[in-house]
Amino acid sequence: MSRIVRAAAIQISPVLGDDGLGTARKVCQAIRDAAEKGVKLAVFPETFIPYYPYFSFIQPAFRFGGEHLALYERAVVIPGPVTDMVAEAARATGMVVVLGVNERDVGTLYNTQIIFDATGEILLKRRKITPTYHERMVWGQGDGAGLKVVDTAVGRVGALACWEHYNPLARYALMTQHEEIHCAQFPGSLVGQIFADQMSVTIRHHALESGCFVVNATGWLTEEQIKEVARDPALEGPLRGGCFTAIVSPEGKFLGDPLTEGEGMVIADLDFALITKRKRMMDSVGHYARPELLSLLHNKQPARTVHYVGEHEQEGAVAFVKNGATA
Structure with a gap:
């Protein structure tokens, strides 16, 4: 039987300069x-x-130390x-939410979904690999x-x-875990039209190859924010264009018109019957695969800086004994 999920790809601008x-609050x-429109999956x-570290794209590293430290804070x-x-907000609306953040883990920042x-x-x-x-x-x-597909209230969801x-x-790696909805995130307001053109090809290709829906969200900078980030008219150009918020079906079709300017939402109903329709023709991790010829080695072990040998597992550590068995 067909299952339908209403999804939203949200194009939105950050609040710069606050904590x-x-x-x-804008996300919430x-x-x-989106909930008022019946949405059950929202991608940011x-x-x-x-905010995305736009400063790092237009300034050399030796100049953006102060802005980098502000991002830490x-x-x-x-x-x-x-x-x-x-x-x-997710609980109150009964919505699955995919959100991109700058994560701080003590002394390191990560691009985290x-x-x-x-x-x-x-x-x-x-974390972005x-x-x-x-x-x-x-x-x-x-x-x-982190290369993991998870079971959610709307289906099997993966993200890059x-x-x-x-x-x-x-x-x-995500395709082998049979993702049904792939959530893609890009910064937006970067590089120019060529970035949007490349994004269009990229998300359609993954939808076709994986046989899944792709919900792609990009950010947006207003003209005032562009001037605030650039601080120099000569540096404003690289912060325009590059927005392409869209939803793609497993057949590679856009569900609704992509959003390339301004804030807004692309909303579409995802009919899961289309997944089976596509995979009947081409299942790249099933009947179309040749594992005896080509296969993937995926190391799913979390990266750790310390392994304690001969001790029981402690917080932040993995236990080992000399014979290689877990203690």
């Missing part, structure tokens, strides 16, 4: 607004709380006040434990951030 709670209001942009601790606010279930429970906290280009001066690296979609093995 990060202003952006979190958007969740409530990459590292939306408190405004970053999200998980769990913490921000995740508590969003969890309550959080999946909240309709109960408000955090089902997944994953390889920050892209300028981002490597801002965030640490994630690990394979931005150019992780250009890592075919990362995408395949």
Whole structure:
């Protein structure tokens, strides 16, 4: 039997310069607004709380130390006040929420995606495995434990951030777990039209190859925010364009018109019968796969800086004994 889920890809601008709670409040209001439209899955942009580090794209590293430190002060601790606010909004509306944040873990920032279930429970906290280009001066690296599809109130949901979609093995790791809805997040307001054009191809390709729905959200900077971030008219150009908020079916079709400017939502009903229709023709991890020829090695062990040998498992450590068995 067919199952239908109403989803929203939300294009929205952050609140710059505050403690990060202003952006979190905007997220919660958007969740409530989407709920009034019958939405059961909402996807927000990459590292939306408190904001994407646009400064790192237009300034050399030796100049953005102050802005980087400010991002540390405004970053999200998980769990913490921000995740508590969003969890309550998800629970109150019965909505699954996929949110991008700058996560602070003591001395390191991460590009982190959080999946909240309709109960408000955090089902997944994953970190971008390889920050892209300028981002490597801002965030640490994630690990394979985050390449995980989770069962939610709306189905099996997976997520990747931005150019992780250009890592075919990362995408395949999620495909092997039979994701039904893939949540993609990009920063938006970056690079220009070519970024939006590439995004259009990227999310359609994953939908076709995985045989799943793709819900993609990008951020948006107003003209005033562009001027605030750039501080120099010559640097404003790279902060325009690059927005492409959209929802794609397993057949590679856009469900509604993509949103490329301004704040708003792309809302669509996802008919899960289309997943079976697509996979009957081409199931890339099933009847179309050739595992005896090609296979993926996926290390799902969380990255740790210390392994305590010969001691029982303690907080933040894995226990080992000399014969290799777990103590």
